[in-house]
Amino acid sequence: MDLLLHLIHKNEVDIFDIPISTITKQYLEYLDLMKSLNIDLAGDFFLMASTLMHIKSKMLLPEYADDEEAEDPRMELARPLLEYMRYKELAQDLAARPILDRDVFSRRIPGDVLSEADQAEEELNVSLFQLIDAFKQVTERLRPPEQLNFRLERWTVKQKTAHIMARLRESGTLFFSELFEEDRTVEECIVTFLALLEMVNIGLVKVFQMDPQSDIRVSLRLDAPNGEGDEPGKPQISD
Structure with missing residues (x-):
């Protein structure tokens, strides 16, 4: 999820209107580069790559292009992305909250x-x-x-x-x-x-x-x- 979010922010695209071909290409390029650098890749990276390619292939199918009422396949990404973003924001908010011991510590601290x-x-x-x-x-x-x-x-x-x-x-x-x-x-x-x-x-x-x-x-x-x-x-x- 983090790599996908990074690419969305980097390309400044709407989470509900992801240019799936561009993002998929860039995602796979990142994976190739990380493998070349011997950076350990968790299975989630490859699962997301598979999901991106699956969505890309669905959007190329004639029945999707002809059916105006069909749900956008990209919603498979948008929903979990929004949930993950909310989770990250909550975690950041919790981390930013004052720590009780720090707040009541009265000893003078050097400037x-x-x-x-x-x-x-x-x-x-x-x-x-x-x-x-x-x-x-x-x-x-x-x-x-x-x-x-x-x-x-x-x-x-x-x-x-x-x-x-x-x-x-x-x-x-x-x-x-x-x-x-x-x-x-x-x-x-x-x-x-x-x-x-x-x-x-x-x-x-x-x-x-x-x-x-x-x-x-x-x-x-x-x-x-x-x-x-x-x-x-x-x-x-x-x-």
């Missing part, structure tokens, strides 16, 4: 800690699919999309993780695009991206935006465990 907390409340979480979109923009600047070759060479994910950690400890926060400044090939960009995903997954870093239109940023988590990795800056040369 710099308060300012960091205020800034954190203004940050917007970034989804996996937003990261994939940003990554595609990075790789498209190096090579046309149709020529992308997903081979992992020279650097290991562990080495890139150590390299990114060293840069973040030095600067505190980096823009997403800055992570790839030193990368010279698409293959190296891929390893950098996989390292970032792993760091997010194990809680070393957070990715966020200050508003929906701003650049994605990456910073170390204050409660991050000590990351261990190979010495940064020493790529492994492969045959």
